[in-house]
Amino acid sequence: MEQSKHSEDQILKLGKKLVKELELVHTSNTLARWLTHYLAELINNIDKCESKEEKSKLQKECCEIILEIWGKRERIPIEKPTERLKPIIDVISLLKKNEHPFIRHRFFDKKNGLKNSNSSWLSFLEIVKNNSERIYRKSLISMISEELLEKDKVWIEKHGNFLSDDEKSVVEYLDSIREITISIHGEEEKKETEKEKIEKLFNELEEQLDDQKEELLRLKKKALKNLKKKTKNK
Incomplete structure (x- = not known):
């Protein structure tokens, strides 16, 4: 339901932003290090995908995960907007x-x-x-x-x-x-x-x-x- 409010491009841009924010703290934080690797790999897999159907499926799954992480942003080790x-x-x-x-x-x-x-x-x-x-x-x-x-x-x-x-x-x-x-x-x-x-x-x-x-x-x-x-x- 949340995803319908945003385009997949917008969500993927948010995912890339989260990766950058996590990279600022990942060297000293295990959770940040894992999330950085996890999100970056999901996004990279989309770019590597050759099949349009497979790419569409991966984009949808990736967007759902990004939104789920964003919905729990209070728990992830990044500096939140306006924090x-x-x-x-x-x-x-x-x-x-x-x-x-x-x-x-x-x-x-x-x-x-x-x-x-x-x-x-x-x-x-x-x-x-x-x-x-x-x-x-x-x-x-x-x-x-x-x-x-x-x-x-x-x-x-x-x-x-x-x-x-x-x-x-x-x-x-x-x-x-x-x-x-x-x-x-x-x-x-x-x-x-x-x-x-x-x-x-x-x-x-x-x-x-x-x-x-x-x-x-x-x-x-x-x-x-x-x-x-x-x-x-x-």
Whole structure:
């Protein structure tokens, strides 16, 4: 039943991908070594087959075995798609359980202006919201390497039909955040050292937090000044 969702060519390409992934660990893992040899031999037998009927039969059998192995991929010793994105998935899942904190409220509508007379608090909230969005995006993307994200994107491009919606959506979501971050801050310098990248990241995060603190202190000063005036007038 599973096989009907995919063409035999797609399944065989997945089998070849599994062989490559298994080859990365087979030298130190008995199961990986056996599976690598087993899958590679099945696929090679198809290429060697001269009879069309025999080839068709072998392809069908091979595809069934590949799908069976793929269905039990949690047990095979390869790095699964999005496996190293698990911490990110956990963060996103946690946020899904609550109302998203960065939803734009109607009183932030720039066309209508601030609709509440207490504009100082609303200005502060808007700074908190905007800066928090940037901090969230940069922190989330910084949890993973660009190379890792690109590797999972390749899985989606070449074998996306075999991945779950959750596996695909988390990679697409992270890639969209990365694109937003790049569009806001511009392309990063190509020759930055790791140290420079780390310093740049934390400097940007500190700047966002400092902006919020400065606005908070201005708000505090204004609130105390208003309280003083109110007390005098009594």
